[in-house]
Amino acid sequence: MKQWALVLLLFVMFVRGMPEFLGTASANASLPLEATYTSVVNGWVKVERWKDSDPNFLAEDYPPDGRGDQTGQRLTFFDNVARPHSSRFFTLLRTGLGYEL
Structure with a gap:
């Protein structure tokens, strides 16, 4: 019985500490949908491009040789x-056979 009480106590302490550990989102942040694409290859039904305005997002460092550059249809999804x-x-949305959005 003592073991379960200890496990429960540790779990409660862990859960209560999560918000401080993870931090909080910026109060000014928003998540607008920028674009939707419905002509998508590879079986996807729809692609939605979102922009998170949280200032904690830093620009990604892309390899200078272009390995990380968007190409093909992904380039279209990122507005070229x-x-x-x-x-x-x-986000990529896929549906089951015969199901329509």
């Missing part, structure tokens, strides 16, 4: 920006 800021990202 080969090296997009880390605060821009997209």
Whole structure:
């Protein structure tokens, strides 16, 4: 019984400490949807590009030789920006056979 009480106590301490450990989001941050694409290859139904305005997002360091650059359809999804800021990202939506959004 003492072991379970100890486990429960440690769990509660861990959960209560999580917000301080993770930090808090900026009060000024927002998450607007910038674009939606429905003509997508590789079986995806839809792609949505989002922008997180939280100032804690820093620009990504891309390799100078272009290995990390966006190409092909991903380049289109990032509005033809080969090296997009880390605060821009997209979600891929896939549905089951016969299911429509």
